Amino acid sequence: xxxxxxxxxxxxxxxxxxxxxxxxxxxxxxxxxxxxxxxxxxxxxxxxxxxxxxxxxxxxxxxxxxxxxxxxxxxxxxxxxxxxxxxxxxxxxxxxxxxxxxxxxxxxxxxxxxxxxxxxxxxxxxxxxxxxxxxxxxxxxxxxxxxxxxxxxxxxxxxxxxxxxxxxxxxxxxxxxxxxxxxxxxxxxxxxxxxxxxxxxxxxxxxxxxxxxxxxxxxxxxxxxxxxxxxxxxxxxxxxxxxxxxxxxxxxxxxxxxxxxxxxxxxxxxxxxxxxxxxxxxxxxxxxxxxxxxxxxxxxxxxxxxxxxxxxxxxxxxxxxxxxxxxxxxxxxxxxxxxxxxxxxxxxxxxxxxxxxxxxxxxxxxxxxxxxxxxxxxxxxxxxxxxxxxxxxxxxxxxxxxxxxxxxxxxxxxxxx
Numbered sequence: 504x505x506x507x508x509x510x511x512x513x514x515x516x517x518x519x520x521x522x523x524x525x526x527x528x529x530x531x532x533x534x535x536x537x538x539x540x541x542x543x544x545x546x547x548x549x550x551x552x553x554x555x556x557x558x559x560x561x562x563x564x565x566x567x568x569x570x571x572x573x574x575x576x577x578x579x580x581x582x583x584x585x586x587x588x589x590x591x592x593x594x595x596x597x598x599x600x601x602x603x604x605x606x607x608x609x610x611x612x613x614x615x616x617x618x619x620x621x622x623x624x625x626x627x628x629x630x631x632x633x634x635x636x637x638x639x640x641x642x643x644x645x646x647x648x649x650x651x652x653x654x655x656x657x658x659x660x661x662x663x664x665x666x667x668x669x670x671x672x673x674x675x676x677x678x679x680x681x682x683x684x685x686x687x688x689x690x691x692x693x694x695x696x697x698x699x700x701x702x703x704x705x706x707x708x709x710x711x712x713x714x715x716x717x718x719x720x721x722x723x724x725x726x727x728x729x730x731x732x733x734x735x736x737x738x739x740x741x742x743x744x745x746x747x748x749x750x751x752x753x754x755x756x757x758x759x760x761x762x763x764x765x766x767x768x769x770x771x772x773x774x775x776x777x778x779x780x781x782x783x784x785x786x787x788x789x790x791x792x793x794x795x796x797x798x799x800x801x802x803x804x805x806x807x808x809x810x811x812x813x814x815x816x817x818x819x820x821x822x823x824x825x826x827x828x829x830x831x832x833x834x835x836x837x838x839x840x841x842x843x844x845x846x847x848x849x850x851x852x853x854x855x856x857x858x859x860x861x862x863x864x865x866x867x868x869x870x871x872x873x874x875x876x877x878x879x880x881x882x883x884x885x886x887x888x889x890x891x892x893x894x895x896x897x898x899x900x901x902x903x904x905x906x907x908x909x910x911x912x913x914x915x916x917x918x919x920x
Contacts, residue, residue: 511715553588553682614648
């Protein structure tokens with residue numbers, strides 16, 4: 504029996520919000536996972552199925568974070584075995600990258616099968632040259648690597664299977680790392696693999712296919728496993744189960760336990776729905792009220808410095824640009840002590856359009872146009888017909904060259920009626 508930890512999509516160096524503390528969250532999540540579920544559980548090895556780094560080019564601080572985490576495993580005598588993902592793979596023609604650097608430093612076993620004349624060849628891991636495509640571990644598990652194949656992944660699978668079939672026989676379980684997603688797991692993901700695409704790997708003896716790439720945890724047919732990202736890369740990912748698989752494997756089967764209890768930044772999602780009947784002040788008040796309710800109910804805890812996303816959706820009865828989104832966002836961030844406060848303002852402006860017949864007079868058209876414009880504004884819609892007639896009269900006064908002061912007086916009187 505062997506036990507191992509399966510993680511993927513670590514994304515060390517994540518910088519989408521240009522916030523150092525948020526970038527550090529990804530390091531803290533990885534370190535806590537390794538402490539609890541690798542060292543703490545005394546696993547035989549750890550596999551990292553791609554996207555260890557967010558970028559191919561990393562800052563020194565991010566490299567230090569990676570070394571710090573991997574040293575935990577090295578000091579505990581736990582091999583860390585990895586493959587490249589689409590975020591940190593070597594571009595064509597590039598000799599090395601930071602994963603290779605970590606492997607050369609003895610902190611990683613980077614498994615890379617060789618491509619020769621259109622074929623793939625698996626060489627055993629060589630401790631002297633620190634290279635190879637697979638490794639047979641003392642715990643009775645063979646671990647196979649792969650590369651990032653992108654859109655060519657479906658046709659490469661059979662080539663990989665052919666190469667695996669040529670390997671020396673092994674009396675144990677076979678684990679293979681592959682950075683690609685399976686269709687049907689998340690919406691709007693192009694290029695996902697079909698289940699049948701992966702079957703050649705099962706046919707040649709892969710017992711546990713360790714996937715990465717999709718940031719949501721899933722299992723398929725008892726042999727395909729994807730843990731998801733350790734930290735949420737977006738607020739949408741809070742809706743997914745994500746984490747690390749603590750796996751027990753032997754000849755009788757596989758038990759993969761998804762671990763989610765570790766250091767993660769709290770993310771809170773709130774929503775305000777507008778109908779078009781609210782004034783600008785009323786919309787702002789509803790937003791503040793929604794935040795205050797979340798604070799009172801402890802859904803939102805300022806001590807945790809959460810990431811907060813508040814969405815304003817619907818229709819508004821005023822010019823949507825009248826809402827000072829930046830000022831409101833800054834105020835809400837202060838109220839909540841949020842590390843990051845995302846105010847998503849996605850509304851349409853209320854519009855009315857009264858059907859007009861082909862024979863409608865000019866005066867009638869003017870009356871209906873002004874009425875529709877006023878009815879779309881929450882302040883004026885109750886008095887729209889009366890005010891529309893007033894605007895027609897104002898237009899006539901202007902055409903008669905009335906003094907500007909008289910026009911302002913007329914408008915003031917109209918609004919006070």
